Amino acid sequence: MRDGTKQYFILLTIHLSQSFWSAISFMVDKPIFEGKPVKMSEKSAAAGSSAPLTPRLELTEEEKEILKRQIYTPESQMSRLALLYTCATPYDLLLLVISSIAAIVGGALQPVSFLLLGGLAQAFKEFFIGTSSGSHLSSLVARFALYYVYIAIGQFISVYISTAGFMVAGEKITQRLREKYLAAILRQNIAFFDILGAGEITTRITADMNLIQDSLTGKLSLTLYSCSNFGAALIISFVKSWRMALILISAYIAETGSMSLFSLFMVKYTHKSLAAYADGSSAAEEAISSIGHVTAFGIQDRLADRYQKFLTEAEGYGLRSRIALAAMMAVMNCVIFWTYGLTFWQGSRFLVVGDVELGELITILLATLTGAFTFGNIAPNFQAFSTGIAATGKILATVSRVSPLDPSSPTGSRLKAVSGTIELKNIRYVYPSRPDVLTLDDINLRFIAGTTTAIVGASGCGKSTLAGLIERFYEPLNGEICERFPL
DSSP, X not given: OOHHHHHHHHHHHHHHHHHHHHHHHHHHTSOEEXXXXXXXXXXXXXXXXXXXXXXXXXOOHHHHHHHHHHHOOOOOSSOHHHHHHHTOOHHHHHHHHHHHHHHHHHHHHHHHHHHHHHHHHHHHHXXXXXXXXXXXXXXXXXXXXXXXXXXXXXXXHHHHHHHHHHHHHHHHHHHHHHHHHHHHHHTSOHXXXXXXXXXXXXXXXXXXXXXXXXXXXXXXXXXXXXXHXXXXXXXXXXXXXXXXXXXXXXXXXXXXXXXXHHHHHHHHHHHHHHHHHHHHHHHHXXXXXXXXXXXXXXXXXXXXXXXXXXXXXXXXXXXXXXXXXXXHHHHHHHHHHHHHHHHHHHHHHHHHHTSSOHHHHHHHHHHHXXXXXXXXXXXXXXXXXXXXXXXXXXXXXXXXXXXXXXXXXXXXXXXXXXXXXEEEEEEEEEOTTOTTSEEEEEEEEEEOTTOOOOOOOOTTSSXXXXXXXXXXXXXXXXXXXXXXXXO
């Protein structure tokens, strides 16, 4: 007999065996336990199927509350930042404070350096017009060059401390948050997972945690650096000449406005491009997973054309995003030279009447351009930081959720000895994810220790449900599960 014929007869035998037991169960309307019929109500067997006897199951308020607490996740009273705070040790908090101070110092040092450049420009002017000697200029240049060395060292130390500190603290906090989330997942009841989407837990542990870690390690540091840089530049500009600084506010508006406007288009088209690529990947995955059917029906070309449409759509959105980027870079460079022209055009008038010196004009110009760039970077960095904090929302809900069947709970009494005999008394059960379908109704069973009991019945009559209830995966609406004492 060939292998294919053997396999056919084996499958036929299994099918006939299953049909036989299903027919026996249907005729007597009772599952078979140890060769003896054990009573299970007709309502239980029918309710487990896809077509219940009644169009809608009526439950009491107490039963509805039992179902609700198995799947309901209340809003947490703890804030998202408080959740991150609970994952930080005193050492982590100290490291974050030191790193924040370092980021603020590092951001303020760059505009301070423009004071030296303005002072050098003023010294060269005085030398060329003959109001200062060459020795005085040489001494001043040497001193300012030494100041630049000090600023470079301070910039290196402050940026290194802020970057490394936020990375170390952020990674440790995220690691503890992952552990806390996993511990919360493991203590949840099984009904909680019935309402979760496919891959939702892995998405929280990977994608959401990566967003949180990125916001703590990089974006928070850059946000503090940019705010400090912008604030120092603005203060220096107004201290040197408030009239000139007020005129150059237009550079802040133009630079920030162009970056914000074109960034919106870039983000919009980038998201659409990624969505088109995701749809194309799903289409390709479906085709490959069903390659047998694809080949059998000869639809390879149709599926390839469908995949090509997604790629073409993604390419179009990607091109628009790059065009927006090119336009943003072009406008930003135009604003730089417009600022040069405005500074020298209006600054020359203030210079003639003695309202401003050349060194002050150079300082204000450089501080304005630097402040405009960093001010434009505050919003994207802060938005990324806010996105990372917002990603803790569902994680916080899971961490703070109290499971009605918590295996890690220390409360309750422990059995000093286990007999092994399990008894089900008047069990009535409905799955929380299917509240309109009665799965078990008034079930009374006794499983004696040391014996083997077979549960046989048609698909949907409640065999797996009984096993889940015995394992305390679910909570019955009525009745008790006992091992000498109610479990």
